[in-house]
Amino acid sequence: MGERRIMLRLALKNVRHNPKRLILTSIAVTLGVTLVSATFVLTSAAQLGIGDLNEAYYGSGRVVVTPDPDFEGDPDIPLLTDETVEALRGLPGVAEVEPRIDASGDAPLLGSDGKPFSGAPTIVWNWSDNPEVSRATVVDGRALTRTGEILVDVRTFESGSWELGDTLELATFSGIEDYTLVGVVRFGEQNILQGAALVYLSLEDAGAVRVGDGGYDRIDIVPEAGVDHTILVEPASGVLPLGARATTSEFLVEEMDDQVADIMGIIDVVVLVFAFVSVFVGAYIIVNTFRIIVTQRTREIGLLRAVAASGAQVRRMILIEASIISSVASAIGIGLGWLLAFGLLKLMESSFGNTYNSVPLPLDAILLGLLVGFGVTLGSAMLPAIHASRIHPMEAIRESGTHSRKPVRLRTLVGLALTVAATVLIVVGLIDRGEDSMAWVALGAILVILGVTLLAPSLLVILASRLRRPFSRFRVTGTLATNNIRREPRRSANTATALMIGVLLMSLMAVILSSIRIYAQERVSSDVRADLYISSSQINLASGPVVSPEAYENIRDTPGIAETMRWGFGSAWLDGTQYRVGAVDSAVADDMYFFDATPSIELIGEGVFIGPALQDLGYEVGDVILLDGPVSDRALTITGEFEGAIGDALLVDWLTAEALFGSVETISVLAIVEGDPDEVRAGLDDALADFPLIESYDRDDLLGMANDLVTVVLVLVSALLGGALIIALLGIANTLMLSVTERTREIGLLRAVGLSRREVRRMIILESLIIALFGSALGILLGAGLGSAPVAALRDWGFTTLSVPWLLLGLYFILAILAGVVAAAWPARRAAKLDILGSITTE
Numbered sequence: 001m002g003e004r005r006i007m008l009r010l011a012l013k014n015v016r017h018n019p020k021r022l023i024l025t026s027i028a029v030t031l032g033v034t035l036v037s038a039t040f041v042l043t044s045a046a047q048l049g050i051g052d053l054n055e056a057y058y059g060s061g062r063v064v065v066t067p068d069p070d071f072e073g074d075p076d077i078p079l080l081t082d083e084t085v086e087a088l089r090g091l092p093g094v095a096e097v098e099p100r101i102d103a104s105g106d107a108p109l110l111g112s113d114g115k116p117f118s119g120a121p122t123i124v125w126n127w128s129d130n131p132e133v134s135r136a137t138v139v140d141g142r143a144l145t146r147t148g149e150i151l152v153d154v155r156t157f158e159s160g161s162w163e164l165g166d167t168l169e170l171a172t173f174s175g176i177e178d179y180t181l182v183g184v185v186r187f188g189e190q191n192i193l194q195g196a197a198l199v200y201l202s203l204e205d206a207g208a209v210r211v212g213d214g215g216y217d218r219i220d221i222v223p224e225a226g227v228d229h230t231i232l233v234e235p236a237s238g239v240l241p242l243g244a245r246a247t248t249s250e251f252l253v254e255e256m257d258d259q260v261a262d263i264m265g266i267i268d269v270v271v272l273v274f275a276f277v278s279v280f281v282g283a284y285i286i287v288n289t290f291r292i293i294v295t296q297r298t299r300e301i302g303l304l305r306a307v308a309a310s311g312a313q314v315r316r317m318i319l320i321e322a323s324i325i326s327s328v329a330s331a332i333g334i335g336l337g338w339l340l341a342f343g344l345l346k347l348m349e350s351s352f353g354n355t356y357n358s359v360p361l362p363l364d365a366i367l368l369g370l371l372v373g374f375g376v377t378l379g380s381a382m383l384p385a386i387h388a389s390r391i392h393p394m395e396a397i398r399e400s401g402t403h404s405r406k407p408v409r410l411r412t413l414v415g416l417a418l419t420v421a422a423t424v425l426i427v428v429g430l431i432d433r434g435e436d437s438m439a440w441v442a443l444g445a446i447l448v449i450l451g452v453t454l455l456a457p458s459l460l461v462i463l464a465s466r467l468r469r470p471f472s473r474f475r476v477t478g479t480l481a482t483n484n485i486r487r488e489p490r491r492s493a494n495t496a497t498a499l500m501i502g503v504l505l506m507s508l509m510a511v512i513l514s515s516i517r518i519y520a521q522e523r524v525s526s527d528v529r530a531d532l533y534i535s536s537s538q539i540n541l542a543s544g545p546v547v548s549p550e551a552y553e554n555i556r557d558t559p560g561i562a563e564t565m566r567w568g569f570g571s572a573w574l575d576g577t578q579y580r581v582g583a584v585d586s587a588v589a590d591d592m593y594f595f596d597a598t599p600s601i602e603l604i605g606e607g608v609f610i611g612p613a614l615q616d617l618g619y620e621v622g623d624v625i626l627l628d629g630p631v632s633d634r635a636l637t638i639t640g641e642f643e644g645a646i647g648d649a650l651l652v653d654w655l656t657a658e659a660l661f662g663s664v665e666t667i668s669v670l671a672i673v674e675g676d677p678d679e680v681r682a683g684l685d686d687a688l689a690d691f692p693l694i695e696s697y698d699r700d701d702l703l704g705m706a707n708d709l710v711t712v713v714l715v716l717v718s719a720l721l722g723g724a725l726i727i728a729l730l731g732i733a734n735t736l737m738l739s740v741t742e743r744t745r746e747i748g749l750l751r752a753v754g755l756s757r758r759e760v761r762r763m764i765i766l767e768s769l770i771i772a773l774f775g776s777a778l779g780i781l782l783g784a785g786l787g788s789a790p791v792a793a794l795r796d797w798g799f800t801t802l803s804v805p806w807l808l809l810g811l812y813f814i815l816a817i818l819a820g821v822v823a824a825a826w827p828a829r830r831a832a833k834l835d836i837l838g839s840i841t842t843e
Helices: 002-017 020-058 082-089 154-160 203-209 229-238 249-296 298-306 311-352 363-389 393-397 409-431 437-474 476-487 489-527 549-556 586-592 612-616 654-661 677-687 699-742 744-752 757-793 806-823 825-832 836-840
Strands: 063-067 094-100 123-126 136-141 149-153 167-172 175-187 198-201 218-223 244-248 532-536 561-574 577-584 608-610 624-628 633-642 650-653 665-673 694-697
Touching: 020 249, 020 311, 020 363, 020 699, 063 229, 063 249, 082 094, 082 218, 094 123, 123 203, 136 149, 149 154, 149 167, 154 175, 167 203, 175 198, 175 203, 198 203, 218 229, 229 244, 244 249, 249 298, 249 311, 249 363, 249 489, 249 699, 298 311, 298 393, 311 363, 409 437, 409 757, 437 476, 437 489, 437 757, 476 489, 476 757, 489 699, 489 757, 489 806, 532 677, 549 561, 549 665, 549 677, 561 586, 561 654, 577 654, 586 665, 633 654, 650 654, 677 694, 694 699, 699 744, 699 757, 699 806, 699 825, 744 757, 744 836, 757 806, 757 825, 806 825
Parallel strands: 123 198, 149 175, 577 650, 608 633
Antiparallel strands: 063 218, 063 244, 094 218, 136 175, 149 198, 167 175, 532 665, 532 694, 561 577, 561 624, 561 665, 608 650, 624 633
């Protein structure tokens, strides 16, 4: 126990007396933990906020009837109808039965500019005079008494600057509907709605604006006074139609919370992948730092060994130092993560109102933050600690412990072998077009990174040698810089590798996303033959964007619109499996879109075309299949096949679809224009004035949307990977700072023989320039190569064009080098300020 106390005191003494050489390492750990902690805080706050919304919506002490989410019946047939309501009202112990309609997302509230009022979907519910059902309290005005009236929540009322009696507009499926504002409500206790606008309509009005089957979304059963609501679940279940279920409101809240938790879990995983990239880069920095520290303390450790300290005790001392660093860095990282999340949520609150009730620091954030901090730091410090434990006592009498360096020959051979093996795996993956091709490519990519990491010291020595001549223009400082890199290739290579990984990942994503952009542009250019694509900007979660029959008539009657094709879909059963069935106006379909069909789509007749999914199941042209639709069953002959990836398993003519489904929701309309396109679109805008959510797009618009989407994803990914680059740059500064400390006497001697402060600064900056040049160049080359591999592996999916954004990669390269030079500013300034006599006498 006494020996452990001695090692603990020594570790604390080393940390306390030499904080500067560990501070940047602490920052690297802190940044990784901050991103992990902030992720969990944000998703936890969102989960709690949505949970509060669900609890406020469903309440407690009631029975709620909803469609069974596991029921595989026809989604177009209403399950909860007036007959269901009447059957429930007849049950003993039931005080009230309230049918509920949720038209959220179907009818956005419009602001004074004619645009949707809130960035989030407008929540549209039917009003109930029972506050336990409506979950809202009227705070100004009155409740609804008739159709044509509307209530809004407090925040929406204040943000919209309306007054009672004003006319409010909802952009509904069939056009703009006007309602008279008669009251203001507070939802729940604090009106927390996640930034959405909440409106209440009468039951009839809510049903009219909703896109759907015409039934109810749920039915609330309020028990009589003194009746336990849980005993009503069983009798209620006995009168429900097949596909409906009765549960307690508490169970429904828990189920919704579980669904939200699953979604947030996916978000956690996605963001944590980027966080762990930062942590992985930080591991390189930590390994490098402790290796340098152990080398600098070789004499000290040798003395400890000479006075009978065992190798295990020395190893324990180094790991205790790492534990101290990880403890402080993890605690700071967890706190900063909470502050970052809190700031982001407050920023959202300034735009969307009271969005979250609280911003807790969840146990998951604390535990995972500590796990990441301790795990990465201790794991990274383990090899240097083992090396320290093997230092011989005789090292104490050597003049310096920095000269015993292991050769990199074995490391180079292993790296070369891994790189060759990885190349073979990637080539196999590109040649093999089977299901495992991507797995081979991914494994090869990982091995390439490992191989290049091991080869880095040898490659860096070669680069430094090649740079001696061009750097000679800086005279002695250029020669000294290249010699310093060649003298310590391991530590410089490890630092450069950290930068390489950050640049590699950004370059890889840039190549993949650029190729996706080109793929999308090629598909738009080659597949969309129509002049205009017309669709709703409001997406219904169940149906997607919907163009109403009234809007379609206005489109078709617009002067200059020569031809139109409706595109819709429905669901039908085939041999016990439900499939999505697309519907088009087949007579003009080939003029509008390239379906890659054989024969032409116009020959579909009263039959059906099948896509790749059914082709793979063995269905062939000439077969007769029985489609079971919500309205009728139809025996259809397979008259053709299509290969285009349009999301449908089968394709039928519009008239056939109406026979199967009764009515078909139009998802989009494609149109061919005659005359001046600008005049036609202006006329189309006038024709759709009553349908503000329906917009028209020409090919340039579609190409621009594809480009904008890829750009947004690229910016988001770059921001998430920015943490890894910052840590890598801190690593450069840390390595140079420790190198300056180690070379204090050498720098003093150089100053004594005439090297100026400016030349010392230049020498350190040139070292950083070589490291940044090496790391960024390797990152760019590997990123471009490894990013090209998955694109090539997916050529059977239509990715036939590889796009390498060399201009963007060049920008990454230049910025990485400039950042590397900036990172050297502090170490260079410190080296230049060293006292000559003090440095020379340093041991």
